[in-house]
Amino acid sequence: MKRFETSTLLFLVLVCSVVEVSAQIVIRNPKTTVERQAENRANRRIDQTIDRGFDKLEEGIGSIFKKKDKKEKEENKEQENNRENAGTESNSGNSNGGGRMSGGDVNSGSGTETEPAKAAFASYSKFDFVPGERVVASEDFSQDAVGDFPAKWNTNGTAEVVTIEGYDGKWLMLKQTKNTSYIPDFIKDLPENFTLEFDLIYNNWEKAYAYQQRLYVVMHETEKSDAKIQSEAAGRGAGFVFDGAMGSGKVSLFQTNLTGGRTDLAGEREMDNIINPDNNGKVFHIAMWRQKQRLRVYVDELKVFDLPRIFPTDINLNALRLHSELSEDDDQMFLSNIRLAVGAPDTRSKLITEGKFVTTGITFDVNSANIKPESYAVLKDIAETLKENASVKVKIIGHTDSDGEEAANLALSKKRAESVKENLVSEFGIDKSRIETDGKGETAPAAENTTPEGKANNRRVEFVKM
Known part of the structure; x- marks a missing residue:
């Protein structure tokens, strides 16, 4: 077509x-x-x-994403075959790979079981992002009707929730915009130590006609979250820009002042080898990690910024804003799987001293035991703890939320625990005789299964010292 x-x-x-x-x-x-x-x-x-x-x-209305040409498809097929030969499964439902899809565990009524799969960790060997310990805000738009603007958000423009064939879950679709903000009203506090993650897809981004193709992610201090809603920011803080406009792809990070304007503390990085029309339809995973004054930003496995003094010592971050500029009629961006978590995991202390370590930072493909490569840093930390304490044996216990059938969730949780064990053995050299596995499915929830945040905290992996 x-x-x-x-x-x-x-x-x-x-x-x-x-x-x-x-x-x-x-x-x-x-x-x-x-x-x-x-x-x-x-x-x-x-x-x-x-x-x-x-x-x-x-003749083919609705087919909106660009397909890679024949040569690219052949290269992708060859790469996929190589991964299969190495024992690696491709991401379910998305040949583009990329993002951390943090959707439900089992589709309702599915009952589908998958074998433990070896994650493609090779490219994440330098990835040091560790998600926060407790999920305090989670948004996958599951509660919103397709075609509606999400109920828990505010804007001075428009957007709609959609589903996309071949991609998991629901997405917020942004189209042609100018100085438009999207504010998650349910996020009211950004503490001294937190991680923020989300998945991003762009479409119809063509450099020759791209005057503005930008997404801003701004965390700031303001009296009202929607103050100066047509501006990038409304107070002190920091803003990250994902930019595919005018012939080059790049990312930038900047500090904002009391009025929301930019200060001279800013950085920029060219990424036109990644942010370009060839990646229309790819899932990008964006991760941000604040530790007091410090802010790290990641695009997929790449750490693109690490600014140690971007936040003032006395700042009170209390607002998050997504701000978009899309100049062409057909420009599109899709956002989903937003996850805000707080608290730095203390693997060594909790596992060795307290006897138990629980993490939501090991994530899997939807309805699968395939570990996402973004989990690398968490697994590495656990492996180092086990290496430093060679006499310690652990039991790995998988947990799911309550979506889907109970029996299927139980089977899936056991497979996920086994998958974690296999990765610790094969990727980090831990003796398999030191590890036992089990799964409890949805039977031991850590939170109510009635909210996205509760479900996110229930999708966890537990390590118990034996």
Whole structure:
């Protein structure tokens, strides 16, 4: 199926006879997709040739993400075969890999079981991000209806919750915006030590016509979370920018002052080898880690910033803002799996002294025992503790939330515990005779299963000293 981005792009594509292939990845609300396309088409003044281009587009309406060309697909297939030969499973439902999908454990009524899988840790060997110990805010938009703006958010613009074929869960879709903020009203405190994570997909980002393609993540100190809502920030704090505009991809980090303006404390990093049109449809995982004045920022396995003095000592961070600028009609961003956690894990003390260590930082593919590579630093910390205490034996116990069938959750929790054991043995050289495994499924919840935060805290792995 041929695909054309804007009226200008249509003209150039048709004149130059350049064919671009698009992926069969579709938003699962075709009615609203058709309505948006029809409205865009009605508002454009185009000639008969360009109109014929739209007719071709409508033959496959809803297919919105670009497909990699034949060579790229062959390379991906070869890489996937190599991973399989190495005993590694690819991510379920998403050939693009990338993000930490923190959705439910078992789809309702599914009962599907998967064998423990070896995670692809190689590229994460220098990844030192350790998620906070206790999840205090979690957002996967599961409580919101498709087509609605999420109930727990505020904005001066618009967005809608969608599902995407081939991707897990629900996503908040942002389209053409100018100085638009999206504020999670349920996040009211950002303490001295916290981690913030989320998944990001962009689509239709084309450098030749990209004036503004940016997402800001700002944490700041303000009297009202929606103060100066058309601005990047409304008080002291810091802002991270994911930028794919005007011929180069880059990320930047900056400090803000009392009025929300930028100070001269700022950094920038070119990433056009990663943030570019070839990665339309890829899941990026963004992680941020605050320790008092210090802020680290990660894009997938890369640590892109580590500023030790970006926050003043007396700051009280109490607001989070996502701010977007998308200049073209077809520009899109999708956000999901937002996770705010607090407290630094103390693996050695809790496991050796207290006899038990519990973590939500080891995460898995949805309905799978396949460990996500973003879990590397947590597993490494546990492995080092076991190496330093060679006589200690542990039992690994898996836990799930209550979504899905109880029997399936029990089986899945056991497989996940076994998968953790196998990774500690194969990746970090821990003697398997020192480790036993078990799983309790949903039978021993750490929190109520009625909220996203409660479910996130119930999806955990427990290490008990024997």
